[in-house]
């Protein structure tokens with residue numbers, strides 16, 4: 001017998017559904033016309049590839065990867081590549097759409113893209129990782145190019161992976177290195193000073209500007225950071241160095257907590273040695289769920305999506321959340337946090353430091369000219385401050401949370417590019 005499912009049995013929205021819901025919320029605020037909504041709520045190109053890789057033991061495994069371009073209206077598409085066992089096309093589409101808005105929020109001449117391979121890179125040898133990266137690059141190379149689509153690092157990818165992408169692409173184009181085809185690469189190959197730390201540093205600039213605006217004394221704040229990779233460890237390190245008490249951090253194995261503050265350089269050294277922060281001697285272990293609900297002032301999710309949900313949002317104690325990760329807060333949680341007066345610096349602004357310095361790296365690579373780290377950091381700081389002020393102004397003008405305000409500004413900009421170019425890009 002067929003019965004209607006009750007509403008509460010509906011499947012949870014996918015990550016792409018969430019991205020579209022956020023888009024529609026902001027589109028409603030500015031009364032975006034239906035034609036432009038139809039154009040901007042879909043991804044322009046979605047490439048899925050299944051490709052074989054020969055493993056060290058001589059067997060062959062087949063991996064699935066994706067590269068999605070959400071919009072190319074403002075310029076070449078830009079966005080990282082993620083290696084993770086949970087990667088799906090839906091996730092990559094959401095991340096690509098967020099890249100479009102992120103680039104627009106900080107005024108970069110790019111559209112958004114993202115890539116991913118469904119793999120656990122931690123169980124691969126360096127040789128297998130290189131083979132996988134080279135084959136994946138070849139499979140998606142019809143989309144890549146310094147003036148079409150420019151990858152960068154994301155979860156579980158790093159400068160070495162970017163170097164293999166650069167080399168593989170260059171080999172298909174005559175062999176001479178094409179440094180502007182990828183960012184986040186090693187300095188030796190034309191990488192930029194400051195790119196490795198840029199996402200974390202940009203997030204700290206965002207926190208500093210929010211603290212100035214809302215009259216919060218930053219050095220006296222207690223901070224919790226979820227995720228202790230490239231972004232999370234940089235945020236923890238910089239905030240520790242300016243005097244904040246970083247009382248909790250975590251990685252994929254779990255978290256650690258010390259209400260008196262963790263010595264972050266020691267935690268970093270411990271992580272390098274043990275591959276995890278769990279069981280760090282001067283702290284108690286907590287789960288990742290407990291970590292998010294610790295009594296703190298600033299919470300920095302810097303791991304994966306959908307960490308702050310309808311379920312735990314009522315128990316979050318932080319007064320400021322800086323989304324270093326992409327998509328850590330669901331729309332239901334957003335509404336709860338807003339009603340509770342908790343300030344959320346949205347991902348498309350708070351983690352935009354990475355792509356901003358990627359843009360600087362691209363410009364330097366195109367000109368074969370390098371800037372100093374001070375130049376990079378001070379330009380980044382100016383962009384993060386100015387972008388915050390623009391978002392804050394939009395939030396006041398429309399009486400909306402900072403996420404919707406950031407989206408409003410981004411959508412207006414991308415819609416204008418799309419309209420002026422004649423709707424087809």
Ligand SMILES: NC(=O)C1=CN([C@@H]2O[C@H](COP(=O)(O)OP(=O)(O)OC[C@H]3O[C@@H](n4cnc5c(N)ncnc54)[C@H](OP(=O)(O)O)[C@@H]3O)[C@@H](O)[C@H]2O)C=CC1
Nearest residue numbers: 154155156199227228229230231251252303325326351354
């Ligand atoms: N790299 C960049 O430039 C940018 C990254 N981002 C976003 O920042 C976030 C982090 O990226 P990045 O630092 O580069 O990635 P990394 O791979 O360097 O680090 C990810 C960190 O998250 C931890 N982690 C993974 N799963 C969980 C989990 N379930 N609970 C808690 N921690 C977990 C990992 O643990 P373990 O150490 O055990 O693996 C690791 O410490 C992502 O959302 C990414 O999209 C946004 C903008 C730019």
Ligand SMILES: O=C(O)CCC(=O)C(=O)O
Nearest residue numbers: 079080152154354355358
């Ligand atoms: O640096 C870049 O180009 C993009 C980084 C990224 O993937 C992100 O901002 O989510």
